[in-house]
Amino acid sequence: MSAAQDSGRIRRRFEALKEEGRGGLVTFVTAGDPDYETSREIVLGLPAAGADVIELGMPFSDPMADGPVVQAASQRALRAGMKLAKCLELVREFRAHDDDTPIVLMGYYNPIYNYGVDRFLADALAAGVDGLIVVDLPPEEDEELCLPSLKAGMNFIRLATPTTDDVRLPVVLSNTSGFVYYVSVMGITGTKSATEDAVRAAVERLRRHTDLPIGVGFGIKTPDAARAVAAVADAAVVGSAIVDRIVAGLDADGAPAPGLAGKVHDYVRELAAEVRSREESV
Amino acid sequence: MTDQINTYRAGPDERGHFGIFGGRFVAETLMPLILEVEKAWDAARDDPSFEEELQYYFKHYVGRPSPLYFAKRLTEHFGGAKIYFKRDELNHTGAHKINICIGQILLARRMGKTRIIAESWAGLLGVATATVCALLDLPCTIYLGSKDIERQAPNVFRMKLLGAEVKPVASGSNSLKDAMNEALRDWVANVENTFYIIGTVAGPHPYPAMVRDFQSVIGREAREQMIAAEGRIPDSLVACIGGGSNAMGLFHPFLDDPEVKIWGVEAAGLGLDTDKHAASLTGGRPGVLHGNRTYLLQDDDGQILEAHSISAGLDYPGIGPEHAWLFESGRVEYVSATDQEALEAFQLCSRLEGIIPALEPSHALAHVARIAGDLPQDHLLCMNMCGRGDKDIFTVAEALGVGL
Numbered sequence: 001m002s003a004a005q006d007s008g009r010i011r012r013r014f015e016a017l018k019e020e021g022r023g024g025l026v027t028f029v030t031a032g033d034p035d036y037e038t039s040r041e042i043v044l045g046l047p048a049a050g051a052d053v054i055e056l057g058m059p060f061s062d063p064m065a066d067g068p069v070v071q072a073a074s075q076r077a078l079r080a081g082m083k084l085a086k087c088l089e090l091v092r093e094f095r096a097h098d099d100d101t102p103i104v105l106m107g108y109y110n111p112i113y114n115y116g117v118d119r120f121l122a123d124a125l126a127a128g129v130d131g132l133i134v135v136d137l138p139p140e141e142d143e144e145l146c147l148p149s150l151k152a153g154m155n156f157i158r159l160a161t162p163t164t165d166d167v168r169l170p171v172v173l174s175n176t177s178g179f180v181y182y183v184s185v186m187g188i189t190g191t192k193s194a195t196e197d198a199v200r201a202a203v204e205r206l207r208r209h210t211d212l213p214i215g216v217g218f219g220i221k222t223p224d225a226a227r228a229v230a231a232v233a234d235a236a237v238v239g240s241a242i243v244d245r246i247v248a249g250l251d252a253d254g255a256p257a258p259g260l261a262g263k264v265h266d267y268v269r270e271l272a273a274e275v276r277s278r279e280e281s282v
Numbered sequence: 283m284t285d286q287i288n289t290y291r292a293g294p295d296e297r298g299h300f301g302i303f304g305g306r307f308v309a310e311t312l313m314p315l316i317l318e319v320e321k322a323w324d325a326a327r328d329d330p331s332f333e334e335e336l337q338y339y340f341k342h343y344v345g346r347p348s349p350l351y352f353a354k355r356l357t358e359h360f361g362g363a364k365i366y367f368k369r370d371e372l373n374h375t376g377a378h379k380i381n382i383c384i385g386q387i388l389l390a391r392r393m394g395k396t397r398i399i400a401e402s403w404a405g406l407l408g409v410a411t412a413t414v415c416a417l418l419d420l421p422c423t424i425y426l427g428s429k430d431i432e433r434q435a436p437n438v439f440r441m442k443l444l445g446a447e448v449k450p451v452a453s454g455s456n457s458l459k460d461a462m463n464e465a466l467r468d469w470v471a472n473v474e475n476t477f478y479i480i481g482t483v484a485g486p487h488p489y490p491a492m493v494r495d496f497q498s499v500i501g502r503e504a505r506e507q508m509i510a511a512e513g514r515i516p517d518s519l520v521a522c523i524g525g526g527s528n529a530m531g532l533f534h535p536f537l538d539d540p541e542v543k544i545w546g547v548e549a550a551g552l553g554l555d556t557d558k559h560a561a562s563l564t565g566g567r568p569g570v571l572h573g574n575r576t577y578l579l580q581d582d583d584g585q586i587l588e589a590h591s592i593s594a595g596l597d598y599p600g601i602g603p604e605h606a607w608l609f610e611s612g613r614v615e616y617v618s619a620t621d622q623e624a625l626e627a628f629q630l631c632s633r634l635e636g637i638i639p640a641l642e643p644s645h646a647l648a649h650v651a652r653i654a655g656d657l658p659q660d661h662l663l664c665m666n667m668c669g670r671g672d673k674d675i676f677t678v679a680e681a682l683g684v685g686l
């Protein structure tokens with residue numbers, strides 16, 4: 001397969017982290033949550049608050065792999081009029097300010113399929129998207145979006161899970177690019193948490209199979225946990241805990257209260273400080 | 283009909299595709315288990331002892347074969363085709379759903395799974411699942427959209443009597459599709475010991491084919507029974523479609539008999555020109571949801587829409603992938619019936635045949651009412667009477683303005 005050159009942002013960012021000798025912080029928020037303007041303010045401020053990679057959720061009506069917190073984020077964004085095209089618009093606005101921080105879109109296949117795969121890839125690349133994570137596209141469906149993505153120069157980041165055994169792992173890794181996203185728990189986002197030992201063992205297992213950077217997520221709920229994970233993996237992905245800060249910043253009517261974005265950034269700063277402290281916990 | 287295709291019964295391919303439809307669009311956490319289900323199903327299918335066990339329960343517990351009944355008074359009423367009902371409403375628990383519950387739970391047991399989950403679908407799947415779980419002593423959890431808790435109150439109570447845990451789902455639109463999402467979330471979190479029962483011919487491969495194969499007992503029996511009664515196979519088949527399992531069960535054994543005309547009837551709710559219907563083929567377009575590519579009700583952005591039908595069992599924004607393929611290939615003709623038409627058929631059947639049908643097959647009967655009079659009197663029409671209406675009397679009473 002002839003693959004186009006990708007943007008290189010993900011590779012450069014992980015190389016830089018390696019040089020700094022620390023794991024990275026990947027932050028997840030849903031694009032357009034709670035509305036476009038607030039979301040824009042949140043996303044644009046993430047790098048300064050310490051996010052090394054930005055994962056942006058593309059809202060979907062039926063997010064089967066997400067827990068209540070991220071489901072509600074999707075619903076808020078959709079109610080406020082979020083569309084896939086507007087997610088790309090948000091990335092475009094971000095790129096006008098920041099040409100280095102990688103952006104990965106995460107979501108479900110139907111909105112992309114509906115938009116048209118080729119058109120989506122062209123528009124997403126033009127907007128400055130560096131990678132995709134699509135939950136309901138396992139390797140068995142690589143022809144849908146994974147192979148077209150790689151061909152177009154878009155990283156396709158695959159999820160590996162505790163149920164992905166050693167026989168299956170090479171299949172999962174075969175067309176993965178950018179980094180590998182290890183889902184550290186069996187379950188949906190924002191519910192269970194994995195023990196440090198389990199994460200360490202899983203990362204070691206993955207490293208036996210791949211040289212790609214490894215991000216670990218699902219169930220990292222505190223700055224402490226983020227530090228512990230970033231100490232053994234190449235990055236810790238934090239989602240629901242950040243989205244919780246968005247929820248905390250909504251007023252009684254569900255509208256964003258003044259200062260919401262700033263409070264989200266404060267929390268990301270806390271996470272980043274811990275991740276950068278690099279200590280393994282006891 | 284064209285005969286460019288040698289057979290309509292060969293699908294799906296080894297990756298679960300019926301043409302472009304079907305597939306395995308699930309999270310990686312589930313994928314290993316989906317492959318395991320496929321392997322177990324392939325092995326069970328070829329194992330005579332599995333078939334024997336299945337037949338044992340079909341005969342002694344479900345009460346199969348269900349009769350093929352000549353609906354004489356309705357036939358006279360319409361004055362055309364000879365109308366036969368395939369009476370799966372006489373099955374234990376009152377619908378065709380029990381066929382797949384027995385099948386899937388026996389498979390789950392073979393796989394060593396110790397816990398069953400399902401969405402309730404019209405309540406009848408939940409009841410059938412809870413029933414078979416009681417029989418085979420397996421704990422089960424049934425998910426049900428909070429919107430459906432009320433209109434399925436009697437079924438919710440039945441499930442609880444049978445020992446099931448019933449979990450109301452208040453997320454998304456609180457409806458069937460959201461209950462299905464929630465069941466999938468449970469499955470992702472408990473893959474190791476849990477088997478997910480899908481109540482219709484949808485979901486990731488191998489479910490659509492597996493559910494179809496379990497339900498095909500309906501069509502195989504109907505074929506033999508019609509030959510016994512009339513000396514030949516039927517001229518036409520009619521069945522209602524929620525996800526499409528009772529329809530696939532009746533249709534599949536006849537797909538390669540080109541002389542058999544086949545109609546699937548979707549729910550048109552308040553009308554196809556409103557946004558309150560459940561007709562995914564006539565009113566939707568291809569998309570990906572719940573593990574398969576199929577026709578879906580969705581908005582311009584690919585967000586899934588809520589379906590509407592007076593019948594809880596047809597109130598689903600998708601349809602099984604094999605139907606999507608049969609639709610595009612033209613082998614089956616898909617039509618729809620409104621809430622109102624179904625209500626009329628419901629009452630007509632009750633009065634003329636002494637059979638209170640479920641609201642789901644009332645949609646099929648509404649189409650029969652449309653076509654029967656124009657068909658010749660030697661035309662043999664077989665309709666799937668896939669459920670009985672006891673569960674629906676409250677809904678119907680309300681629609682007719684009767685206080686109970």
Ligand SMILES: Cc1ncc(COP(=O)(O)O)c(C=O)c1O
Pocket residue numbers: 377378379403404405406407481482483522523524525526527528529594595596640642643668669670
């Ligand atoms: C009596 C009855 N008919 C039809 C259906 C719709 O399902 P399907 O289209 O899969 O047969 C249901 C679903 O619960 C049902 O209970």
